[in-house]
Amino acid sequence: VVERLVVVGGDAGGMGAISAARKGKPDLEVVAFERGSWTSYSACGIPYLVGGEVDAIDDLVARSPEEHRRAGIDVRLRHEVTAIDLERGEVEVRDLDSDVTTREGYDHLMLGLGGVPVRPDLPGIDLPFVHGVQTLDDAAALLEQAGPRTDRVVVVGGGYIGLEMAEAFVRRGSAVVLVERSDQVMATFDPDLAVMVAEALRRFGVEVRLGCDVTGFEEGAVLTVDGPIPADLVVLGIGVAPNSALAGAAGLDLGVKDAIRVDARQATSAERVWAAGDCCESRHLVSGAPVHIALGTVANKQAKVAGRNIGGVHAEFPGVLGTAISRICSTEVARTGLGSAEAREAGFDLAVATVETTTRARYLPDTAPMTVRLIAECGTGRVLGAQIIGGPGAAKRIDTCAAAITAGMTAQDVVDLDLAYAPPFSGVWDPVQVAAREVLKVV
């Protein structure tokens, strides 16, 4: 008997499971429903499209529907799954063009539902000039409205997407105001390091307004507690929520932030129903707590794990550190593990060190500043988190920290690591090790 895999969602969280599943079950019949117009694309690339570094939307597509079809996947675009019938093992699907609804049976159901940009319940939030940016369809709508040039753009929210979009619109020639309700951009960074990111934005020409609450939107303006800000276009960068309404309505267990609850195999609470990516939970490798972290890296990994299990192989996703990186206005920023506040909330007593160093040996030209913060547990010296901000080549060092945290290394272990050195890359002690040596002084 040939089994049938139904995939809901045409991007990484869903489609990423298929090849792994087929490895175990080569005859698997696969049908994939995507309510938008694209499959397997880089949503992370949208700011570069908006900023003009990427020419066309299609450049962001890694695998088109046609390519998927050639690989034997029955991809149906503009088909929205509107209900899951767990008992009968069926989904209800609406063809958005014909408005015809059908039912499709599954042996395995792979939910890669993705995330939705958080849209606060404010007056005017549904005005057409207010854009969330999550899918290529969102990007297409945004670009269509933006046209060749938009004079005044307001970005609401200072997360990665908000910051990258603010930069992108400056590159397009717009006057950009970034409005953030809290006292800092980049909530996943320690506040004093986030200050450096805000400064990078300001140097690049973004007007950054912190501690500024948005109260609503009206044609031509964003309304705030400090008065209206003129705007031809608004981008929401408040964050991403799991797109889990469909799963919740079907009776699947939801967890933190209403993300779909999954076990280490990416199995949901219902048999033969799996989930991966922005729609579901992950386990944090340091705190052990369930978290919702909407990142493409996680989606891809979770999808592979789900796929292997669908294919009959036991596989587990070990968890996340929330490792993230971005280039914001020529400044590289990265973080992994727990932030200082997060770590304290998780009950850790902290030894924190911050070092100011350089991206190359100090005696070389074009050396840029670089700040590394290492967060360790007092007493044991175990590394819990790290944050890096600096010039070219600075931020990818976060991966060394991520590997060290995953391995349970202490600051002394990090000092002992045989890391690479040559003058074009740093001083003789890698900046991460300089920070680890400072941690040892306070641990």
Next chain:
Amino acid sequence: VVERLVVVGGDAGGMGAISAARKGKPDLEVVAFERGSWTSYSACGIPYLVGGEVDAIDDLVARSPEEHRRAGIDVRLRHEVTAIDLERGEVEVRDLDSDVTTREGYDHLMLGLGGVPVRPDLPGIDLPFVHGVQTLDDAAALLEQAGPRTDRVVVVGGGYIGLEMAEAFVRRGSAVVLVERSDQVMATFDPDLAVMVAEALRRFGVEVRLGCDVTGFEEGAVLTVDGPIPADLVVLGIGVAPNSALAGAAGLDLGVKDAIRVDARQATSAERVWAAGDCCESRHLVSGAPVHIALGTVANKQAKVAGRNIGGVHAEFPGVLGTAISRICSTEVARTGLGSAEAREAGFDLAVATVETTTRARYLPDTAPMTVRLIAECGTGRVLGAQIIGGPGAAKRIDTCAAAITAGMTAQDVVDLDLAYAPPFSGVWDPVQVAAREVLKVV
């Protein structure tokens, strides 16, 4: 009773021990003998000095003799230690300027003797136009002879220093021929990857002659089996040998390549005599074998460990992976752990994967190629080594591999790592993970 520490060698291997030793023994009296004219400098910076990226020799000095003296260290330049009397706990020191020899007693003796450029026993090797480059004194002599411009430079030997010096002389405007006896440059890289480095050199304007044996030197030419090569100046880049003759003559045990044998505490075979850096052995973290790896990173770490032990704290140096990085003619190259041949020699059955990927998402401009090779053990999947060659931002990823190898991670563990991704840094799977996924297919 105040103890007395005698340091032999004014660079990292020796001086690096002092502050750690004093932490344990604040009253420690310290005298340091350096036969050259500089202390605590970046020998790795010499190629950038020669190439014109660094203006003055003194720019490479991290801590001058005066600064050391202000820190209470009795630094004596142009003083050569000519003998060690282990029984009496004394060294014999010649003042190179006055030619007066004295004896100095020690409670602890710290040997940071460094390395010496390998000088093959060939006719004409002692001609003044043949330069080894290891110390700032070597660099000063080289620059003095080179003057503002040298027409024809021949570099003998294709190791890091040879390659970096070849590039530096091209930057100075010289015509540079690199002569290497074996079939590849960079002996620590797998041959097919070394080909890419040779190509980078050629693109930069270096004439690379492989499989070319040098038979001698005469004024104006390097003699080879393929005939003479005209040369106004010759740079030796054949490698670095431990400068261990003094230690050997004193009766200290020598090990691999005649490097001073040390235990994990950096203790030599004689009581209260310690060694660190290019003059001594290290233990390889993967093979467990003693190795001689002359790198500033290792010297600094070993010196700290020796210093802590001198200070009365037990400390151990865990070992090395031979992690190294360089920028050769705008191409970044890095390696860690065992190479393919080395790993086979060490008795491992190998699963090797090589991937061609890019330094940024493929859809972004200025994306450069990047090659990652991951070497793992068949069966277990344990990562044994890695090599990376590529454009800007490529090579520092070697540190992720170094951390993974140190932690004993498998290729699957590397795939599971939560590494950072954004389009300016790679595709969604970090290139190291792309390589790890390929390893899993052949493991």
